[in-house]
Amino acid sequence: MREQALKVVIIANPISATGKSRALARAIETALLRRKFEVELFFTQAKGDALRAACAVGEDCAAVVPVGGDGTLNEVLNGVCLREIPIAPCPAGLSNALCVELGIKPDPEQIADAIDTHNFVNVDLAQAIIGSKKNIIRYFVSMAAAGFDAQVAHSIARTRRSTLGLAGYALPIVRAMVSYNFDPISVEVDGTRVSDSTRHIVIGNVRYYGGPLYVATGASYNDGLLDAVVFEGKSATELIRFYMGVLAGHHLRHGNVKYYRGKAISLSSKSRVLLHIDGEAVGSAPVTFAMTGRQVKILVPRSRARKLRSTGSTGKIG
16 A cells, blocks of 8 residues: 555647547546546647656656656657656657657556566666757657658648658658758767768667657667667659668668667768657757667556566666
8 A cells, every 4th residue: 555645647639640649638637647646737738748757757656757758758758758757658649769669559547557577677777968068968768860861840840730640651751752951971989980981870769759650679778788770872862762772671681771889979061951759740850860878768558567577677666
């Protein structure tokens, strides 16, 4: 029996891709109240709201529950990751890369149970050090990219006002495909230059990337390394062939694709190459993606904790 009520903060994005965040957040609140938790529920209204709400979370918080997509989870992560406050994500977006990797479902009872039983997975925390002055730091646990799909992310960030869904991404993808310049990117892995002719690069801490896509197929969320899938094709035709290969599961066999692993992956370019982290537009190169040596506690249902225990990264809080 819990001696005193513990606080849980739910941060929900009501315009996440599925459009179900508001109902899911209310259901999670009900499930937690039934378990005698003190619950604070916050709905975002604009980009950055989830980050600000997470930064305001007190140290006595048992868990923060981001309800939304990868971007909502990333904002919450950046607000609490250095304070070791556990995160219990509820996937309600288009991609939900980390949740797919860990098998977390949008099930309010399971999420409440994960918080109540304190089952967690330790996930490596990575950071992006952005800009020539290296004065912008953004943390992430799932994925990042430079080039084509970052151009899509920046386009959507300029125009998004409501729930998108898959159809909402179609036009920005087509526009980016037509306008993408395929400017060369230089890539260094742990200080060694490996490419000066990269046109698009995906950085993965997890295998899953979005939709039906598994891009960094050798990535592991707790191996202390980042995986980089380097695309060196120079045309839209080659880029389409690359993503068709991703769908078919053989993209790493393509002659213009290379695969690297390391603790730090740095990108630079003479041109303006856009970046995204967890699907959110974050600026442009130069950038260094690097492991921090820290881990984040992601709360998972008991059934998933048992299946993941063989990785040696699950445990009990307290």
